[in-house]
Amino acid sequence: MRTLARRLLPKLLAGLIMIWAVATFTFFLVHALPGNPGDAAYENFILQGMSPVQAQAKVSAVFGFTSHDPLLVQYRDYIWKLLQGNLGQSISYSGVPVSHVLRSAAPWTVFPALAGLIIAFAVGVSGGVVAAVKRASRWGKSLSMSGSIIAGVPVFVIALLLDFLFHTEWHLLPYGDTSDVTLDPGWNGPYIWSVIQHAVMPVATYALLGYGTWLLTMKSSVVSVLGDDFILAAELRGLPERTRLRYVSRNAILPLFTVFALSMGYLVGGSVLVEDVFDYPGLGNILLQAIGARDYPLMTGAFLIITVAILVANIAADLFYALIDPRVRR
Amino acid sequence: MRTWRVLTRKPGRVVGLAILVVFTLLAIFGPFLHSGQLAVDPDDVYAGPSARHLLGTDFAGSDVLQEIITGARYVLETAALSALFTAVIGTGVGLLAGYHRGPTDSALMRLTDFVLTIPGLPLLIVLSTIWSFGRPLEMALALGVTGWGGVARAVRSQTLSLRERGFLEAARGLGLSSRHVIVKELLPNLAPFVAMNMLLAVIAFIAAEVALFFLGVVPFSSSNWGVMLNQAVFSGGAMDSTSALSYLLSPLVCILLITVGIVLFLDAVDELFNPRLRERS
Amino acid sequence: MTDIAARADAPTAAAEVAVRDLTVCFPTDKGELAAVSHANLTLAAGRITGLVGESGSGKSTLALSLLGAVPTPGRVTGGEVSIAGVGDVTKLTKAKLRRLRGGHIGYVFQASQNSLNPLKTVGKQLLDLGRAHDVENLPDLVKRARELCELMGMDGARVLDSYQHQLSGGMRQRVGIVFALVLNAKVLVLDEPTTALDMLSQAAVLRIIARVHREIGLTTLIVTHDMGVVSELADRLAVMYGGRIVEDGPAEEVLGSPSHPYTKALINATARVTGEIGRARALPGRPPDLMSIPAEGCVFRERCAFAMEVCASVEPELARWRDERRRACHAEVETVTTEGVAAS
Numbered sequence: 001m002r003t004l005a006r007r008l009l010p011k012l013l014a015g016l017i018m019i020w021a022v023a024t025f026t027f028f029l030v031h032a033l034p035g036n037p038g039d040a041a042y043e044n045f046i047l048q049g050m051s052p053v054q055a056q057a058k059v060s061a062v063f064g065f066t067s068h069d070p071l072l073v074q075y076r077d078y079i080w081k082l083l084q085g086n087l088g089q090s091i092s093y094s095g096v097p098v099s100h101v102l103r104s105a106a107p108w109t110v111f112p113a114l115a116g117l118i119i120a121f122a123v124g125v126s127g128g129v130v131a132a133v134k135r136a137s138r139w140g141k142s143l144s145m146s147g148s149i150i151a152g153v154p155v156f157v158i159a160l161l162l163d164f165l166f167h168t169e170w171h172l173l174p175y176g177d178t179s180d181v182t183l184d185p186g187w188n189g190p191y192i193w194s195v196i197q198h199a200v201m202p203v204a205t206y207a208l209l210g211y212g213t214w215l216l217t218m219k220s221s222v223v224s225v226l227g228d229d230f231i232l233a234a235e236l237r238g239l240p241e242r243t244r245l246r247y248v249s250r251n252a253i254l255p256l257f258t259v260f261a262l263s264m265g266y267l268v269g270g271s272v273l274v275e276d277v278f279d280y281p282g283l284g285n286i287l288l289q290a291i292g293a294r295d296y297p298l299m300t301g302a303f304l305i306i307t308v309a310i311l312v313a314n315i316a317a318d319l320f321y322a323l324i325d326p327r328v329r330r
Numbered sequence: 331m332r333t334w335r336v337l338t339r340k341p342g343r344v345v346g347l348a349i350l351v352v353f354t355l356l357a358i359f360g361p362f363l364h365s366g367q368l369a370v371d372p373d374d375v376y377a378g379p380s381a382r383h384l385l386g387t388d389f390a391g392s393d394v395l396q397e398i399i400t401g402a403r404y405v406l407e408t409a410a411l412s413a414l415f416t417a418v419i420g421t422g423v424g425l426l427a428g429y430h431r432g433p434t435d436s437a438l439m440r441l442t443d444f445v446l447t448i449p450g451l452p453l454l455i456v457l458s459t460i461w462s463f464g465r466p467l468e469m470a471l472a473l474g475v476t477g478w479g480g481v482a483r484a485v486r487s488q489t490l491s492l493r494e495r496g497f498l499e500a501a502r503g504l505g506l507s508s509r510h511v512i513v514k515e516l517l518p519n520l521a522p523f524v525a526m527n528m529l530l531a532v533i534a535f536i537a538a539e540v541a542l543f544f545l546g547v548v549p550f551s552s553s554n555w556g557v558m559l560n561q562a563v564f565s566g567g568a569m570d571s572t573s574a575l576s577y578l579l580s581p582l583v584c585i586l587l588i589t590v591g592i593v594l595f596l597d598a599v600d601e602l603f604n605p606r607l608r609e610r611s
Numbered sequence: 612m613t614d615i616a617a618r619a620d621a622p623t624a625a626a627e628v629a630v631r632d633l634t635v636c637f638p639t640d641k642g643e644l645a646a647v648s649h650a651n652l653t654l655a656a657g658r659i660t661g662l663v664g665e666s667g668s669g670k671s672t673l674a675l676s677l678l679g680a681v682p683t684p685g686r687v688t689g690g691e692v693s694i695a696g697v698g699d700v701t702k703l704t705k706a707k708l709r710r711l712r713g714g715h716i717g718y719v720f721q722a723s724q725n726s727l728n729p730l731k732t733v734g735k736q737l738l739d740l741g742r743a744h745d746v747e748n749l750p751d752l753v754k755r756a757r758e759l760c761e762l763m764g765m766d767g768a769r770v771l772d773s774y775q776h777q778l779s780g781g782m783r784q785r786v787g788i789v790f791a792l793v794l795n796a797k798v799l800v801l802d803e804p805t806t807a808l809d810m811l812s813q814a815a816v817l818r819i820i821a822r823v824h825r826e827i828g829l830t831t832l833i834v835t836h837d838m839g840v841v842s843e844l845a846d847r848l849a850v851m852y853g854g855r856i857v858e859d860g861p862a863e864e865v866l867g868s869p870s871h872p873y874t875k876a877l878i879n880a881t882a883r884v885t886g887e888i889g890r891a892r893a894l895p896g897r898p899p900d901l902m903s904i905p906a907e908g909c910v911f912r913e914r915c916a917f918a919m920e921v922c923a924s925v926e927p928e929l930a931r932w933r934d935e936r937r938r939a940c941h942a943e944v945e946t947v948t949t950e951g952v953a954a955s
Contacts, residue, residue, distance in 0.1 A: 014440075026456075149589070152589040153586060154533075154536070154540065154541065155537070156537075156540075157585055160563065229720060230725055230728050233720045233727070234728070235712070236678055236680055236720070237718070237790060238710060238740075239739065239740065254730075266449075268449055269449030269451045273451070288545060291456070291458070299456065299459070302452075303452055307449065310449060311447060314447065
């Protein structure tokens with residue numbers, strides 16, 4: 001247990017530093033924007049009839065810092081507010097705290113992405129084992145080729161093709177939003193069914209996105225484990241094929257978990273495209289909207305949260321790996 | 331003529347190479363075929379394929395095929411440049427980290443981790459608010475600066491394993507300088523590895539730049555596959571009807587073709603650089 | 612050919628394992644080439660037989676063929692491997708073959724450093740082994756494993772609870788031997804048991820092998836390129852070159868007065884701990900690999916100091932020239948044994 005903590009602590013620390021670095025980066029990003037938005041907003045508020053003090057307070061509430069203080073003071077305010085979970089207020093959703101907007105959008109990115117990742121992992125890994133064991137046969141080769149090709153197709157191409165086929169051509173699935181707007185949200189049948197229908201294409205896109213990589217990575221891992229001494233030794237000791245396959249799979253899957261975190265990041269990054277194509281209101285979509293509307297607090301908040309989500313996934317994957325590999329647990 | 335034999339062993343590889351050659355020729359000579367502005371024909375928007383317009387027309391009545399051909403140059407040029415930038419930065423970082431090890435390695439790897447963890451596409455679109463990188467060189471720079479993480483890591487681990495091989499010790503033992511060792515000994519050994527990585531990276535870069543134009547966050551100056559997709563989906567209503575079908579599918583199919591071409595060709599490159607006992611089937 | 616083999620076979624002790632006219636081929640660009648060619652070898656019951664040769668001589672392939680485990684794409688194209696009480700290994704069904712491995716013949720892997728699953732404890736893998744061989748009384752199996760561990764100087768309970776990475780190289784080698792014997796195998800095959808071990812561990816492992824062989828009453832085959840190992844343990848010695856057995860007989864006699872040019876060269880090339888380093892003579896040339904084995908005549912002729920014209924066209928047969936000694940050579944015995952060191 002102690003060694004586990006010892007391994008995790010530096011990773012956690014690195015993660016926190018990363019978050020701080022990203023926060024700082026976005027802070028300076030906003031300051032680098034042409035025409036300081038803080039100033040522009042301030043002018044606006046004055047025009048609307050607020051007193052300078054009021055306007056100042058409003059800008060501070062919206063952006064997290066006041067535009068007239070020296071840079072370092074602004075920075076300190078910003079970080080302080082961040083630590084309290086205050087990401088400022090959205091401009092496009094006037095007055096609504098950024099954290100609220102993000103909180104309602106987050107599940108619609110996290111759950112489809114996670115679902116897609118799990119499906120891609122399960123199918124890809126099983127496929128990888130088959131592709132490795134049968135790699136001399138025609139089936140094995142075509143399986144590998146399918147993985148290669150799908151892995152190379154860009155995410156929005158997958159999304160567009162799926163949308164085109166299932167929505168435009170065959171009219172099987174609906175388009176846009178998380179569910180039919182005419183329905184009452186809640187734990188009722190029609191709503192849940194609608195949610196599922198609307199989620200199929202995004203989830204399928206995420207799944208297809210990852211499938212190729214998992215298949216190829218697992219295949220190469222299995223091929224390398226197949227060459228390991230202990231597998232041959234097991235065969236020479238009379239262990240049946242079933243047992244040997246189990247030995248191979250468990251050993252081959254281990255290194256894949258280090259890739260797990262990276263792929264989560266890839267998926268979340270891709271959410272921008274997936275949600276744009278399907279008009280699905282998740283974090284990626286919010287980020288795009290915010291950029292279009294020049295809603296800087298929302299934009300930086302979304303960017304920050306997306307990065308944090310990836311970092312958390314990284315650390316979780318590291319933890320998990322340490323738990324299942326006895327060589328590390330020592 | 332081993333190259334030839336390796337290439338022709340599997341028909342897929344020749345197909346891959348052929349596709350790449352066709353697109354490269356398009357990229358180089360395309361704009362000369364249709365010089366000047368694209369012809370605009372307001373009476374004929376979003377038309378389907380016909381004898382006059384082999385792939386139909388777009389939102390302004392311009393010929394889709396023409397746009398595909400002229401657009402090829404931008405796409406391939408930026409992708410190639412991005413791959414170059416990434417290769418240079420990534421190899422530099424990875425080599426230095428793997429060769430010097432110690433604190434240099436730690437510092438460089440921290441930096442690499444940072445670059446790797448930050449999600450690429452969101453970063454690029456956030457970046458687009460302060461820097462509009464629409465021109466090929468700028469786009470390539472933006473993509474290169476954000477995308478070198480993977481190469482750096484891979485090059486570093488290759489360098490570390492090459493270190494184990496001992497010929498580095500021998501070179502140092504002979505009194506050869508660090509610079510000589512790096513340039514004359516390490517780089518040639520790394521080159522095939524980096525080259526293969528770069529071919530794969532081209533696919534990712536094409537996807538990234540098309541994605542950026544598709545999202546509409548980068549200004550565009552001329553016809554461009556990503557812009558075509560953007561127009562087809564959001565203005566042409568391709569998602570709701572089949573009218574702008576060829577306008578939508580043309581760039582998509584081109585991207586798919588290039589992807590498949592690179593994957594197939596890479597198979598040949600892989601065997602060329604890694605000769606190993608062939609599996610007897 | 613078969614007559615000579617039969618005559619050469621008149622053994623003094625009952626043969627536990629009899630390899631007759633075995634040929635193992637591998638497909639290559641030049642067609643099917645033989646890694647082992649018409650090999651005749653008998654493992655006398657209760658004895659330790661050493662099989663010596665350089666890398667590429669085919670000795671590992673021969674050893675693996677005792678378990679019917681020639682690595683694909685190689686296959687047995689002729690001959691048989693008879694094991695007392697089991698029959699011809701080359702003709703066994705897959706199920707019988709699986710039971711043979713571990714159950715009747717134990718194979719100790721070359722450099723047993725990584726012959727265990729790194730993710731499971733030794734004990735769990737022992738249970739896997741038992742279940743694979745339909746052992747009904749598993750606790751009994753564990754007890755037997757513990758006893759074998761004690762016999763080899765290890766703490767049984769601790770070993771069974773450990774993961775592979777928690778054991779030293781020497782211990783892993785010994786665990787490999789435990790796994791080979793725990794199911795009461797009658798025949799033990801050790802492939803390069805001391806390569807990859809340091810000198811002290813080597814000595815320890817050799818002592819243990821001798822002890823275990825005695826106490827349990829095994830028939831043992833040790834495959835190695837190390838003459839030192841063979842001189843210490845083996846009762847009988849067979850020498851392989853280019854896929855052929857070129858000489859065999861009682862170890863002491865073969866080592867003391869080798870009757871084949873290759874055996875002689877091997878012995879001369881072995882440096883001794885005592886004595887002048889200059890006494891060791893390297894054999895010129897390189898051992899052949901699968902592709903460079905001469906197709907006609909004696910496989911050793913190009914490096915042989917005693918080569919004659921007939922050697923280039925006619926392959927010598929393995930024939931008995933004295934009670935239990937055989938050799939495959941055209942040169943007269945006296946020429947080889949009395950001549951000095953092989954000319955370099």
